[in-house]
Amino acid sequence: MPHPPATPWATLASAERATLARHEEALDALLARGPLSFIDYMGWALYDRECGYYAAREVFGAHGDFVTAPLLSTHMAEALARQWAPILADRGGAIMEVGSGNGQLAVDTLRALGRDGRLPDRYWMIERSARRRAEAQARVARDIPEWAERVSVVADWPDDKAVIIVANELLDALPAQRFRMRRGQAHPLLVARDDSGALGLAEGPADLEMTAALQDLALADGYESEVLPGVDGFLKQASEHLARGVILLIDYGFPRAEFYHPQRHQGTLMCHFRQHAHPDPLILPGLQDITVHVDFTAAARGAIALGLDLAGYTSQGAFLLALGIGADMPADEREALRARQAIKRLTLPHEMGELFKVIAFSRGLDAGLQGFSLLDRRRSLAL
Ligand SMILES: C[S@@+](CC[C@H](N)C(=O)[O-])C[C@H]1O[C@@H](n2cnc3c(N)ncnc32)[C@H](O)[C@@H]1O
DSSP: OOOOOOGGGGGOOHHHHHHHHHHHHHHHHHHTTEEOOOHHHHHHHHEEEEEEEEOOOOOSSSSSBOOOOOHHHHHHHHHHHHHHHHHHHOOOOOOEEOOTTTSSHHHHHOOOOOOOOOOOOOEEEEEOOOOHHHHHHHHHOOOOOOOGGEEEESSSSSOOOOOOOOOHHHHHSSSSSSEEEEEEEEEEEEEEEEEEEEEEEOOOOOOOHHHHHHHGOOOOTTEEEOTHHHHHHHHHHHHHEEEEEEEEEEEEEOOOHHHTTTTTTOOOOOEEEEEESSTTTSSSSSSSEEOOOOOOOHHHHHHTTOOOOOEEEEEEEHHHHHTTTSSSSSSSHHHHHHHHHHHHHHHIIIIITTTTEEEEEEEEESSSSSGSSSOOOGGGGGO
């Protein structure tokens, strides 16, 4: 009997092989000018207009490479709508969703808010990928035509203020800088070809600023991990666009002590290709997802430095349960079964319930946020 291929890229279709060859050629042209810092390589591999993974690939869902919570079921959106309702009831205002992908979370959130008569004045979807923006526009026109005029899908931050800024799995998709510790100093890694022409990661010169920022962790020689400089830029933009209200981020990650735990000596970087996870970012450039986890302590410190309040930090499971996920189960038995399965996936600790965290920053918010009422783990961030 023939053995199944060990990895899904062992059987690339000829069109995919041709695309891969084109990407490798484009990468070679870049490398001809010299080694690329890892963060620039990751930025190119994910977002280049011609070759970038998010620019061109069918990335989400059963035919894509990974599934996100909003695509699993409507429960995440419905729970978030319960969190948004009192904020919107207060004085109305806009919602901005950053990295809104194909628009599923936006559509389901608006449906839930619409049912409760709590629609925002405007729902901005801010999405870098033109392909995802087109998908989102089509989804809004198809699924919620009655509210389409309240929705704007844009490439960049609009000239408006919001009372709610939300992002699901945005930070993990920002380009990261990978580094290796050598004699107490952090060396950014570079993507380069070696003498035999093979693509590999080489140590660049020590980065003094990065070394100083990591000094308290006393990382061992050879320790490899990542930093996510884009988080500070994102928070700055979000803070400038928040009138009063909340910035709420959902993503996988840990507090700093766990992120840079001695046992996590190869970092958190992962790649996804057709639901297959592996750690090699240099294969399949532009055809696979590359992602890192989030250091939530760094994010909280960045937000506090911008004058925002830390409004809560907890696991996705605790957040959704505090917002009554599954309170209204469908009457139909088959639908109820599907709903129970989705809720388990979103909340159980060994599924998405524990690895995924929810962190919120606020400005001028009078009441606490219900999502953190069951379990608030702010202290674990050791700020
Ligand atoms: C992992 S996907 C998550 C999509 C969606 N939020 C979901 O949960 O299904 C990350 C998305 O963020 C988008 N993105 C990355 N950087 C961005 C930025 N600076 N501004 C807006 N969108 C961005 C990517 O194009 C991609 O669609």
